[in-house]
Amino acid sequence: MKKIKMAVIGLGKMGLHMIHQAKNEQHVDVVAVCDSNEQSLADYVASNPETSTYTDYRRLLDEHEIDLVYVAVPPKYHYGVVMEVLQRGIHIFCEKPLANSVEEAEAMLAAAEQSGVLHAIHFSMPHEPAVLQMQKLVQEGSTLGTIRKIELIFRFPQWPRAWQQNPWISTRDQGGFILEVGIHWIHVIQTVFGGLNVINSQVQYPDHSNGCETEIHAEMQLQDGTRVEMNGISHFAGEERVSMVVYGTEGTIALENWDQLMTGRIGESLTPVTVDESLSELPVLKHVIARVQDKPGTIYDFRDGLEAQRILEALRSK
Incomplete structure (x- = not known):
C-alpha cells in the first residue's frame, strides 16, 4: 500500500507528540516539518536528517507533494495555515480549538467542505x-x-x-x-x-x-x-x-x-x-489515516470543531 506523505506544521509539544505517533504507523512517512523557530528545526533535524524543514509553511506546501497535514501551531494561527492547506486540496488534521473565533471556524468548515478533502480535528x-x-x-x-x-x-x-x-x-x-x-x-x-x-x-x-x-x-x-x-x-x-x-x-x-x-x-x-x-480507540491519528485510506475510522471533523467553538465564544462573551 502506498505510504501517506505527512507534513507537520508546528513543532511544539503536540507537533512532536504527533510525529512520534506517526513514526509508529507503517503507512505514514513524515516528509516535511515547519516551525518559525529555527532552533526547534535544528534540534529536530539533528535526529531526523531525512526530513525537510521549513520556516515558511507556504513554501513547504508548494515544494512537497503532501497527502496529509497536521496543524499544531498556536490557535491564533490555525485559520491562515488551514486555509492555505485547503486551497491546495490536501487532507488536514488540526489541533483544537479549531479557530480563534466562530467566524473563522465557519469559513474553515465551508472551505473544507468545498475542497472535498478529509478534515479532522484532534478531539481525543x-x-x-x-x-x-x-x-x-x-x-x-x-x-x-x-x-x-x-x-x-x-x-x-x-x-x-x-x-x-x-x-x-x-x-x-x-x-x-x-x-x-x-x-x-x-x-x-x-x-x-x-x-x-x-x-x-x-x-x-x-x-x-x-x-x-x-x-x-x-x-x-x-x-x-x-x-x-x-x-x-x-x-x-x-x-x-x-x-x-x-x-x-x-x-x-x-x-x-x-x-x-x-x-x-x-x-x-x-x-x-x-x-x-x-x-481505547487511541491514538486519533490511526482513525485519520484509516479515513485517508478510505477505510472505516471514527473522526471528529470541522463541523464538530465549529459547534464546540460556538460554546467557547459564548462562554467568554456573555
Whole structure:
C-alpha cells in the first residue's frame, strides 16, 4: 500500500507528540516539518536528517507533494495555515480549538467542505476508554436514571501548569483553561449528551490587559433542558481537579481528573469503576489515516470543531 506523505506544521509539544505517533504507523512517512523557530528545526533535524524543514509553511506546501497535514501551531494561527492547506486540496488534521473565533471556524468548515478533502480535528477524549465506558453507562440508564444536572469542575492551583510553558498559553485571546481544557469537556458533552447552549457566563480576568481568565461560573443547558454548570478557578492553594459529575434520579457518575470513572447510588459513596482499557480507540491519528485510506475510522471533523467553538465564544462573551 502506498505510504501517506505527512507534513507537520508546528513543532511544539503536540507537533512532536504527533510525529512520534506517526513514526509508529507503517503507512505514514513524515516528509516535511515547519516551525518559525529555527532552533526547534535544528534540534529536530539533528535526529531526523531525512526530513525537510521549513520556516515558511507556504513554501513547504508548494515544494512537497503532501497527502496529509497536521496543524499544531498556536490557535491564533490555525485559520491562515488551514486555509492555505485547503486551497491546495490536501487532507488536514488540526489541533483544537479549531479557530480563534466562530467566524473563522465557519469559513474553515465551508472551505473544507468545498475542497472535498478529509478534515479532522484532534478531539481525543471520546476515544478514551473511561469516556467510552461512561457513555455506555449513560446509555444503559440503570446507574443514573433520568439526568438531573451535569457539573464541570476545573481547579488549577497554577495556570499555566509547570509543564505547560509557552508564550500564548496564558493570554486572553488564545490561552486560558476555558479554551485549553474546557473545550475537551464541551465536546464530550456534545458527543455523549447532545446539543448544548450557554444561558449565562461570568468570567473574571486579571487587571493586566491580556491575561487569561482566573475564574468562570457558567450555566448551560442541553437541548432537553437539563442544566449544565461550569465552575473554574486558577491560582489558589490546593490540588488540581478536572472533573465532570453527572447527577441522576437513581445515582451519580463522575469522571474525576480526566480518567477516574466512579459511580454510586443515591445516598451511597462514589466508588471506582474498573475501566476496560481494551475499549481505547487511541491514538486519533490511526482513525485519520484509516479515513485517508478510505477505510472505516471514527473522526471528529470541522463541523464538530465549529459547534464546540460556538460554546467557547459564548462562554467568554456573555
